[in-house]
Amino acid sequence: MKILVINSGSSSLKYQMFDMAREQLMAKGEVQRVGISGSEPATLTQQVPGRDPYKIAADIPDHKIALKLAIATLTDPDQGVLAELSEIGAVGHRVVHGGEAFTHSARIDDRVVRAIQECAGLAPLHNPPNLSGIEACEQIMPDVPQVAVFDTAFHSTLPRHAYLYAIPYEWYEKFRARRYGFHGTSHAYVSQRAAALMGEGDLKIVTCHLGNGSSVAAVDGGRSMDTSMGLTPVEGLVMGTRCGDLDPALVVFLTRWLNADIDQIDQWLNKKSGLLGLSGVGSDMRDILQAASEGCERAEIALEVFCYRVRKYIGAYAAAMGGLDAVVFTAGIGEHSPPVRARACEGLGFLGVAIDPKKNSAGRGERDISAEGARVRTFVVPTNEELVIARETLAIVES
Numbered sequence: 008m009k010i011l012v013i014n015s016g017s018s019s020l021k022y023q024m025f026d027m028a029r030e031q032l033m034a035k036g037e038v039q040r041v042g043i044s045g046s047e048p049a050t051l052t053q054q055v056p057g058r059d060p061y062k063i064a065a066d067i068p069d070h071k072i073a074l075k076l077a078i079a080t081l082t083d084p085d086q087g088v089l090a091e092l093s094e095i096g097a098v099g100h101r102v103v104h105g106g107e108a109f110t111h112s113a114r115i116d117d118r119v120v121r122a123i124q125e126c127a128g129l130a131p132l133h134n135p136p137n138l139s140g141i142e143a144c145e146q147i148m149p150d151v152p153q154v155a156v157f158d159t160a161f162h163s164t165l166p167r168h169a170y171l172y173a174i175p176y177e178w179y180e181k182f183r184a185r186r187y188g189f190h191g192t193s194h195a196y197v198s199q200r201a202a203a204l205m206g207e208g209d210l211k212i213v214t215c216h217l218g219n220g221s222s223v224a225a226v227d228g229g230r231s232m233d234t235s236m237g238l239t240p241v242e243g244l245v246m247g248t249r250c251g252d253l254d255p256a257l258v259v260f261l262t263r264w265l266n267a268d269i270d271q272i273d274q275w276l277n278k279k280s281g282l283l284g285l286s287g288v289g290s291d292m293r294d295i296l297q298a299a300s301e302g303c304e305r306a307e308i309a310l311e312v313f314c315y316r317v318r319k320y321i322g323a324y325a326a327a328m329g330g331l332d333a334v335v336f337t338a339g340i341g342e343h344s345p346p347v348r349a350r351a352c353e354g355l356g357f358l359g360v361a362i363d364p365k366k367n368s369a370g371r372g373e374r375d376i377s378a379e380g381a382r383v384r385t386f387v388v389p390t391n392e393e394l395v396i397a398r399e400t401l402a403i404v405e406s
């Protein structure tokens with residue numbers, strides 16, 4: 008079966024087309040600047056393995072037009088990979104927040120759409136554009152089955168001592184105020200890869216998804232037992248522009264010190280903090296590493312705080328699981344930055360974590376970077392969230 012995977016964001020629509028007979032990626036593309044008017048036009052970029060990238064500019068006012076253009080490109084006689092639209096057997100959608108309603112992926116019907124809408128209050132920036140992608144598909148391909156795959160679902164196994172905040176219990180009952188966790192498809196995929204590489208299933212693994220958004224998960228025997236993001240993706244690690252863990256009382260002080268309203272503070276904690284706020288250089292780890300190597304003190308501080316926080320979570324999650332068999336690094340920074348991996352693992356020798364400097368800095372893709380004889384194995388595993396979504400979609404459609 009051929010499956011289209013859609014990741015619909017506020018101003019973008021990313022897609023990947025898979026042939027599931029061999030789990031082969033046929034094409035991937037991205038429509039950018041959806042619904043943004045201005046001097047620059049919206050664009051669609053598509054890549055097909057073995058061909059030159061294809062890029063066009065167009066007027067794209069909404070997600071329906073974006074999807075129409077993506078489908079026209081996928082079925083284009085020169086640029087496409089499909090003879091006709093009817094070759095698409097199912098569509099899998101990334102949906103960020105499934106709340107407590109969704110512990111697994113779900114075939115989309117009216118009831119599921121309503122439940123995703125109900126979760127939108129918890130993810131106002133993410134769930135509405137995810138729903139726009141679903142609506143666009145329903146209009147353009149009404150007979151093709153659609154499946155929602157939730158970022159939160161993998162973490163639905165968190166025990167209550169990990170997901171409850173120590174706030175009045177009624178707030179949990181009334182507002183479902185609790186920790187949910189995100190990046191679930193990524194943590195699921197890379198922990199499964201690590202288990203496959205070790206040839207065992209019953210393992211205690213800490214997965215570190217370090218990208219623009221970052222999170223850590225404690226995965227015990229394939230089940231998520233704790234994770235660093237919470238009610239929203241702001242909690243936990245230092246991120247590109249998000250602060251991560253914070254004393255909540257700081258918000259109270261900021262409103263007084265700066266005479267700021269809550270929307271401004273929300274904006275600062277989400278968009279002006281993290282690597283950007285600490286360094287003043289930018290939110291991109293490559294820029295931070297470059298500036299730090301040129302002697303920029305604040306870039307060095309940002310790097311130090313970032314790596315320290317990853318290290319602290321690895322130690323905390325080893326304690327939470329009562330042991331540790333493997334650490335996995337993934338996403339933009341986790342996959343591509345040897346210095347960050349090295350600094351995040353510094354001092355963890357007492358747990359049995361030791362990485363080989365040569366293996367850490369050489370090579371590409373999926374690999375074991377542990378030092379000879381290390382009790383805990385350390386892996387780099389490129390994540391593949393789209394493949395997980397395609398697999399889940401296939402499993403649901405076939406059942």
Ligand code: ADP
Binds near residue numbers: 217219220290296339
């Ligand atoms: P997103 O959360 O947007 O999916 P990614 O997983 O693509 O993010 O990760 C983006 C981050 O990865 C950026 O901070 C970028 O600087 C970092 N990154 C990408 N390549 C490298 C590299 N070679 N060295 C260090 N950081 C890198």
